[in-house]
Every structure is written in C-alpha cells, then in structure tokens.
Amino acid sequence: MNANLRNKIIEAVAEIGKINVSMSAFERDLTVTSEAWLADLSEQIKQGMETLDARIMQSDLSAVIEVLIKSPPSPGINTIVGNALSMMLEMERAGQKKSPAIRRLLGPSLAQEAQQGDIRFLLLNPGTVSTRIAVYQGLEQVHRFEIHLLPDEDDSIDHRIKAVAAHLDRAGIPLGSFDGIACQGGFLKPIPSGTYRVVPEMVRDLVEAPLRSHASNMGIPMGMELARMAGSQKDLLLTTTDPFVCDELDLVDRVTGFVKIKRNGAGAHYLSHKAVWRIVASLMNQAPEHVNAVTAHLGGGTSLAAHRRGQVTMLIDAYSGLPSTSRSGAIDIDRVVKSIKSKELSIRDLEQILDSRGGLLSLVGTNDFYAMIGFLRQGATPVQRKKIELVQNFMARKIAGGMLKLTADGADVRVMAITGGLASNPDMMHRVKQNIAGRYPVVVMPGYFEHDALAAGQIRGYYAPESLKDYETERDALKKRRHDEDTLIDTPVFKREIRFKKKGAPLTTLDDIIDAAYLTVEANYAPTIAIVGASNEEAIQAAKKANEEGQFRISKFVLLGDFQEISQMAYEYDLVIDNDNYTIIDTETPVEEAVSLLDQGKVDILMKGSIHTEDLLRGVFKYLKSSGLLQKGQVMSHTAIVDIPTRNKLLAFSDGALNTYPDEQKRMAILENALKVVHNLNIKVPKVAVISAVENVNRSVDSSMEAERIAARFADRDDCIVEGPLSLDVAMDVGIAEEKHYTGRIRGNADVLILPDIDSGNILWKTLTTQSGAALAGVILCGDMPLILTSRGDSIRSKLASLSLAVKFYFDLKNQSRESS
Incomplete structure (x- = not known):
C-alpha cells in the first residue's frame, strides 16, 4: 500500500477515535442530565403546572428535540x-387545551376553523360486549357513554340501534341535532387509508361477504x-376513517x-397507527409524509405498522x-404441522388458538395483563x-423484534x-426499549386514539369535503391493482417441477398422481379427452390447468356442446x-357424439361436463x-382418492x-374396481377394510355379516x-384399534374403505x-375404461388430480393390454 495513503487512513481513524471518545462523554452527561430534567418535568405535571410554565417547558422540549x-x-x-417526545405528549394531555390529539x-x-364553528356529531364504535358512543361539539367531546350488552341479550344491529x-333520548340529545355521524368501519373490502363518505355499498360488503x-x-x-x-339522512355527513x-x-x-398464499394489509388497528404517526410527526414539527416511522398498537390485539411516504407499506x-x-400470533409452522398430524391439535383448535385461546391466556391463564401484574405483586x-x-x-x-x-x-x-393499553405499563415499556437498545427513538403514547382519529376524520370531511374518498372507486381500483400484482407473483420462472419417484414406489399425495401423469404422458403421448357438455366451469378449469401447470400439456381436449356457450366460457377462462x-x-x-368419437378412436377418455x-x-x-368391453360381473363404480x-x-x-345400495355381489365388484385403482397407485398389497357400524359380526347389523362374507371371499388373494x-375408527385410527384390542392386520392403517x-x-x-382439509380426486371405472368426474366443490388441484388419475390409468391399462397380447 502507498505509504501516503496508509498515513492518511491512520490519521483519519485516530481523529474519529478522539471524536467518538468526546461524543461518548457528552452523551453520558446529556443522558444523565436529561433523565433528571424529564423526571422533574413529570413530577411537575403530576402536581399541576401553571399555563405559562407549561408553555415554557414545551418550548424548551421542542427546541431540544429539534436540535x-x-x-x-x-x-x-x-x-x-x-423520552422528550413522550413527555411533550404527556404535558399536552395534562394541559388546559381541549382535545390536543384532535x-x-x-x-x-x-x-381553528372547527373550534370557531358549531359542528355537532355522534361517534359510534361498537365492540364485542358494548357500544361506545361520544358526542362532539366542535373539537370538544361533550358526552360519552358505553352501552354494555347484558349476557342474556340478543346481540343484533337493531338491538344496538x-x-x-334510547340512551341519547334519556340524555336529552336529539338525533336531529347532529350534523354528522362518525362510524367505526369494520371489515369492508380492502381500500387505501383515509376518510370515506359512508355509502350503501359498504353495507352490502359488510353484510354479504x-x-x-x-x-x-x-x-x-x-x-x-x-x-x-x-x-335528515341526505343532510347528515356519515364518515368512516x-x-x-x-x-x-x-x-x-x-x-x-x-x-x-399472498398477504394483504387487512387486520390492523389503522385508526391507531395513522393517528399516532401523525401526532408524533406533528410533535417533531415535521410533515407526516416526510417521517418514516414504525408504530405499535398493544391492546387486546397487537399490530405493528411501517409508515413510508405516508403509507403503511409493511405490516404485522x-x-x-x-x-x-x-x-x-405466528407459531412455528413445522411444530403446528406435527401437532396436527399427532392429533394434539385440530384445525378448529388452531383457529381458536390464533383468535381467542392463545397468547397471555394460554401462557398464564388470564387475558388481563394487569391482573397478571397484580398477582405478581400479591399472591404469586x-x-x-x-x-x-x-x-x-x-x-x-x-x-421489539417485530x-x-x-x-x-x-x-x-x-x-x-x-x-394501546399495554403502553400504560412502565415496566413493560422499559423491557421493550431495552430490546430496541436505542437503535431508534421510542415514543410511548399510553391509551387509545381511535375516537380522536374518527372525530378528526369527521371534522375534516365536514370542513374540507374534497378530502373525502369514494369507497367504490378506491375499492375497485385497489382490487385491479392487486389482481395485476397477483399475476406477476403467480408468473412461473421455471415450469412446474415434476418430482421423480423411484419406479414402482407408492404414490402418497395428489401431487404425486399429477407428477406421475406428466411422466406417463411424456413417455407416451398427450391423449385426447372429450368434455361432454363443455359449457361447465369445473371441467374447463381442469382442462386449462392440465395444459398450463407443467412443462408440457397433459392432454388435448375436445369440447362437446353448444358452440356459443362453450366459446363464451373459453373466452372468460x-x-x-x-x-x-x-x-x-x-x-x-353431446353424449351420443362423445361415444361415437370414442368408438372411432378420435378421443381416448370421456370427462363429465x-x-x-x-x-x-x-x-x-x-x-x-354393445361393443363387448364390459365383461360379465363387471360394474361401473366410483373410487375416491x-x-x-x-x-x-x-x-x-x-x-x-354412483351405486346407491349395492348388494353383496355388486360390492365385491366395486372392491375389484377399487383394487385396480390403488394398484395403479403402486400400492402392491393394499389393506382393504369392508366397513360396517361395528368391528365384530352382529346379526342385527346386516352390513357386518355381509362384510364378513366379502372378506372371506378375498382371504386367499x-x-x-x-x-x-x-x-x-378401527380402520383409520391406530390408537383406537389398539384400545379396542383389534387383532387383525388392519389396525388403523387401511388403504381402501369399501362402504355399505x-x-x-x-x-x-x-x-x-x-x-378435515382433505383434498380429493376420483375416477369412475367402466370395465377397464376410466371416466373423469369432477364436482363443483372440488379445488383446482383436486380437479387436476382427477384428470391426472384417469390419464395415468388409461395408459397403464393400455400398456397392460398390449403386454398380455
């Protein structure tokens, strides 16, 4: 290294070291003195300050913060x-001015305009067990009340109204005296933040979906x-913020x-987040859109928001x-999956844990943080x-980590x-600050600002109506933007990966079936599937997925039916x-046409539309x-996977x-068909349970005697x-099979269920x-010919799996026939 450059670096590092030492000393002195000063201010606030003293102190704080x-x-x-910003807020709240947050x-x-005006409005904030209301005259809250629901009362909108x-009437506050109503918004369709004029479309979105x-x-x-x-509905201004x-x-x-799975911004305390962000920016004498911030609402629910360029761009x-x-809150997904598999948790349990039985309630047995603290001090x-x-x-x-x-x-x-409520606990806030470790200034703002934010939105809408947003316009524009983003997120960089399994290995998931069908088609050719009555959403979706999901198409499709209807549906998809x-x-x-095409060899598989x-x-x-393809004793039956x-x-x-109440002979034929299907899944020796209401022969239960005879007919296979x-339960649950002392070979591990x-x-x-969150595929076996049947309730994945099952089955049966001949 050049000696001159080396010396400059050493000199610069030495100077930085001196400055750091000096700065550290100044910071220590500043920290000690500021803590004492702020503690003295806090004590003066508690004892009550003269207006002039308060103004001087606020001016001093503002100057310190600005520097x-x-x-x-x-x-x-x-x-x-x-700490200084927290103290400024505390002083304002203790001061003489009404509604400092608003x-x-x-x-x-x-x-100033609102203070001089005479706007009068009602604020509505319904909660789980009560409705909180407030009446504002200008900036000042002149009345507030919480109307509690009694335990035996029927909770409904009409009852709350x-x-x-009735409460307003008792309080001598006529409904006709209001210029507007500010409403808590609820879970509408996603929209950008802001104050919106309330419209009937909001009610439809809240009630219908x-x-x-x-x-x-x-x-x-x-x-x-x-x-x-x-x-005076037309004259009243109704807003939500x-x-x-x-x-x-x-x-x-x-x-x-x-x-x-894609995220959206729904499910956070935006009234609180937007309010505290704006208030803190104002305390800093900054325009809110110029202040990048992180806000935390710690109440009955906890949410965190990142404010960038005036918007919440990141969220917990x-x-x-x-x-x-x-x-x-979020739980390690691997542990959740293992708990569900071991039956320690059900999906319902998980929903309740995420929504109402987790957190503090699960950890210590109460959902009241302050009850826990009280117990800590006395009795623990x-x-x-x-x-x-x-x-x-x-x-x-x-x-802090969030x-x-x-x-x-x-x-x-x-x-x-x-x-939020937890911000009122000094010990908890100290712990949070310790974890943040001075990386950023942390302002503690105890309590709730939702009513201030709703009131400010109503006042702004009244005096500056141009600031009000249109719900339908904003909702639809956001929906379109998100749709375009979803298209980008969904864009495949590589085509769907096909997972190769060892030849002959059992297929264990629906994805395995789909992958096996692709590999089968790759080794043979894309068969032609006739959709019989193709003006059908389920069938069209399955066909579209089959030609777009993987590295190549899984099948060609002939769409049979009314040309115009099919063309319209094809256009829509x-x-x-x-x-x-x-x-x-x-x-x-379409049925006659499909059968004719099948007979001519122009299509390979039929699919119900x-x-x-x-x-x-x-x-x-x-x-x-008529063609002799259905042999004596064979039946048509549906097998679900x-x-x-x-x-x-x-x-x-x-x-x-398919078969409604099959007799014993038909049930044996159904079992044979099911065996063909599961053998096609490479399950070499499937365990087949012939189901009844009991696991022992009972002469009063016909299905139990029939099941015994069917099992006997297959005993030598x-x-x-x-x-x-x-x-x-014995067929499906290992623990119950052991508990009931079942001695057969199928003890909770059945591969096939033959139902009565x-x-x-x-x-x-x-x-x-x-x-149970299960996904299902199915095939109808007509002799040795598979037929595809999808249901309206099936997912896209299930529809594709049904189609794949039939395609794989078609080629395997065809190859077996070729080998035997």
Whole structure:
C-alpha cells in the first residue's frame, strides 16, 4: 500500500477515535442530565403546572428535540428524543387545551376553523360486549357513554340501534341535532387509508361477504339507520376513517414463501397507527409524509405498522403476527404441522388458538395483563413469579423484534411509537426499549386514539369535503391493482417441477398422481379427452390447468356442446380454441357424439361436463355392452382418492357417488374396481377394510355379516388384505384399534374403505373435504375404461388430480393390454 495513503487512513481513524471518545462523554452527561430534567418535568405535571410554565417547558422540549433529531443518531440521543417526545405528549394531555390529539391530527388551520364553528356529531364504535358512543361539539367531546350488552341479550344491529337511540333520548340529545355521524368501519373490502363518505355499498360488503366477522362491522349499518331515524339522512355527513382493512402494502411485502398464499394489509388497528404517526410527526414539527416511522398498537390485539411516504407499506397484523392477550400470533409452522398430524391439535383448535385461546391466556391463564401484574405483586409463589417474568420478557422481545423487523427495508426510520393499553405499563415499556437498545427513538403514547382519529376524520370531511374518498372507486381500483400484482407473483420462472419417484414406489399425495401423469404422458403421448357438455366451469378449469401447470400439456381436449356457450366460457377462462389443444364440436347430443368419437378412436377418455351423470353413464354403458368391453360381473363404480393432511399416505374409498345400495355381489365388484385403482397407485398389497357400524359380526347389523362374507371371499388373494367387518375408527385410527384390542392386520392403517351404501360414502366424502382439509380426486371405472368426474366443490388441484388419475390409468391399462397380447 502507498505509504501516503496508509498515513492518511491512520490519521483519519485516530481523529474519529478522539471524536467518538468526546461524543461518548457528552452523551453520558446529556443522558444523565436529561433523565433528571424529564423526571422533574413529570413530577411537575403530576402536581399541576401553571399555563405559562407549561408553555415554557414545551418550548424548551421542542427546541431540544429539534436540535437532536438533526444530530447524527446514537443510542443516547435516540433515547433522549424518544423520552422528550413522550413527555411533550404527556404535558399536552395534562394541559388546559381541549382535545390536543384532535388538534394535532387536524393541523392548526383546520383546528381553528372547527373550534370557531358549531359542528355537532355522534361517534359510534361498537365492540364485542358494548357500544361506545361520544358526542362532539366542535373539537370538544361533550358526552360519552358505553352501552354494555347484558349476557342474556340478543346481540343484533337493531338491538344496538335502539339502545343508542334510547340512551341519547334519556340524555336529552336529539338525533336531529347532529350534523354528522362518525362510524367505526369494520371489515369492508380492502381500500387505501383515509376518510370515506359512508355509502350503501359498504353495507352490502359488510353484510354479504365481510373479510372477517367482527362487532365493528355493525358501525356503518348502525350509523345509516340512525341517520334515517334523524329524518335528515341526505343532510347528515356519515364518515368512516381508516378501517381495519386499509391496504397499502408494498408488492414485496405481499409475497410469502408459498405462491398460492399472498398477504394483504387487512387486520390492523389503522385508526391507531395513522393517528399516532401523525401526532408524533406533528410533535417533531415535521410533515407526516416526510417521517418514516414504525408504530405499535398493544391492546387486546397487537399490530405493528411501517409508515413510508405516508403509507403503511409493511405490516404485522393483529391475527397472524405477534402474541397478545388472547391470540397466539405466528407459531412455528413445522411444530403446528406435527401437532396436527399427532392429533394434539385440530384445525378448529388452531383457529381458536390464533383468535381467542392463545397468547397471555394460554401462557398464564388470564387475558388481563394487569391482573397478571397484580398477582405478581400479591399472591404469586416464587415459581409463578419466575414464570410471569419469563412471559413478560417473551412478549417484550416479540414486540421489539417485530418493530425492528419493520425496518428491514433499509428506510431511514426517524421514530418508533407505542400506543394501546399495554403502553400504560412502565415496566413493560422499559423491557421493550431495552430490546430496541436505542437503535431508534421510542415514543410511548399510553391509551387509545381511535375516537380522536374518527372525530378528526369527521371534522375534516365536514370542513374540507374534497378530502373525502369514494369507497367504490378506491375499492375497485385497489382490487385491479392487486389482481395485476397477483399475476406477476403467480408468473412461473421455471415450469412446474415434476418430482421423480423411484419406479414402482407408492404414490402418497395428489401431487404425486399429477407428477406421475406428466411422466406417463411424456413417455407416451398427450391423449385426447372429450368434455361432454363443455359449457361447465369445473371441467374447463381442469382442462386449462392440465395444459398450463407443467412443462408440457397433459392432454388435448375436445369440447362437446353448444358452440356459443362453450366459446363464451373459453373466452372468460382465456382458452385459445386452436383446433389442437382445444377443439369445439357443436352438438345438441353431446353424449351420443362423445361415444361415437370414442368408438372411432378420435378421443381416448370421456370427462363429465354440464350434463347429468346418469345420462353420460347410460350412454357409456350402452356402448360398452354393445361393443363387448364390459365383461360379465363387471360394474361401473366410483373410487375416491383422498389426501388427508394428518396421514402420510393416500386413502381410497368406494362407492360414494354412483351405486346407491349395492348388494353383496355388486360390492365385491366395486372392491375389484377399487383394487385396480390403488394398484395403479403402486400400492402392491393394499389393506382393504369392508366397513360396517361395528368391528365384530352382529346379526342385527346386516352390513357386518355381509362384510364378513366379502372378506372371506378375498382371504386367499396375495394382491390385497381384506378384512371385515371394521368400524371406521378401527380402520383409520391406530390408537383406537389398539384400545379396542383389534387383532387383525388392519389396525388403523387401511388403504381402501369399501362402504355399505351411497349414504355412508357421500357423508364420508363431504366430511373429509369440508371438515378435515382433505383434498380429493376420483375416477369412475367402466370395465377397464376410466371416466373423469369432477364436482363443483372440488379445488383446482383436486380437479387436476382427477384428470391426472384417469390419464395415468388409461395408459397403464393400455400398456397392460398390449403386454398380455
């Protein structure tokens, strides 16, 4: 290295070292003296200050803050700035001026206009067990009340409206005296933040399809009805401000590690976040949009927000983020999956843990933080005190970690602010600050600012109506923007990966079936599937997925039915009718046409579309009989393949869709068909349970005796293990099989269930798909010919799996026939 450069570096480093030593000394002195000064101010506030003294102190604080926020940040300076801003807010709240928070939110000019005006409005904030109301005259809150619901009262919008109207009447406050009503917004469709004029479309969105069931959803319908009762609905200004569904997230923050799950901004305390961000910016004498901040709302729910360029671009929401008094927050997904598989948790348990039985309630047994603190001081044993200390540290670290996480975008964060009920606890705030460790100024703002924010929104809308946003315009524009973003997120960089399994290895998931079909097609050719009655959404979606999901198309499709209807549906789903991948055949008799094409070898597989199942099966049965393809003793039956989250292998059952009340001979034929299907899944010796209500022969239960005879008929087979009668729990649950001392080879690990009738099959089908999160594929076996049947309730993945199952089955049967000949 050049000697001159080396000397310059050494000199510069030495000078920096001297400056750092000097700065550290100044910071220590400043920290000690500022702590003493702020403590003295706090004591004076408690004892009551003269107006003049308060103004002088506020001026001094403002000057200190103005200088320090322009200084190079350091832990010491950041701590002083945060404490000074907290003290300024405390002084304003203790001062003589009414509604200091509303004044900060409105700004001096608008606050002055509102103070001189005579606007009078009602504020509505419905909660789970009460409705909080307030009446404002100008900037001042002149009346407030909380109307509690009695335990035996029927909670409804009408009941709450009557309770509010009755209270106002008793208080001598006529509905007709209001200029407006400010309503808590609830879970509308996602919209950007701001104040919105209340419109009927909001009620439709809240009633027909709210994003989440929540008491706040009653606010807007209540406001509209109270305005109607006032007799001047057109004259009253109804507003809602920053509802829970504001969505301003950056695109990058919408992405998750799984492409099918995308985030939005819904589910946070936006009234609180936006209010404290604006108030802190005002205390710093800065325009809010110039202040990058992180805010935390710590109440019954906990949410964190990152403010950039005036928008909340990153978020930790109140439902899937941090633990709170009764919500668990995010839990390690691997441990959740293992708990569900081991049956320690159900999906319902998980929902309750995330929403109402987690967090503080789960950890210490109460959802009241201050009850825990009170118990800590009086009555707790040494071990309990240690546990409470652990929980406090856990929550503080999670809060601080979440706030720091929201600085990961590299923005110049100027300040952090904490509000909500938990902000009133000095010990907890000290723990949080310790974890943030002076990286940023932390302003503590105890209490809640939702009513101030709702009131400020109403006042701004009244005096500056041009600031009001239109709900439908903003909702629809955001929806379109998110749709465009979703298209980008969904764009594949590489085509769908096909997972190769060892040849002959059992297929254990629906994805395995889909992958096996692709590999089978690659080794042979793309078969042609005729969709019989193709003006059908389910069939068209499955066809589209089959040609877009993987590295190549899985099949070609002939679309049979009314040309115009099919063309319209193809247009809606972006299907290109190119007479190669997709061909339309205009016909009024799609079944007859499909059978004719099958007979001519122009199509390989039939798939049910919009026609009735029995019409298709009747046509196919007639064709199979006349062509000799349905041998004596063979039946047509449906076999369902189920991918259950708690199992590590697939389950087949039959028949839940086709044969209603089969006799013994037909049930044996159904079993043979099911064996063909599971053998095709490379399950060499499937365990088949012939299901009854009991696992022992009972002469009063016909299905148990029939099951015993069926099992006996298959006893000598070496390609399957068939046992019966078995109850469903013994067939499916290892623990119950052991508990009941079942001695057969199928002890909770069945591969196939043969059900007694369509009632039990259909109930099992619906139960698995609607209650257990299972995904299902199915195929109808017509002799040795597969037929595809999809259901409206099937997911896209299930539809593709059904199609894939039939395609793989078609080639395997064809190759077996070629080998045998």
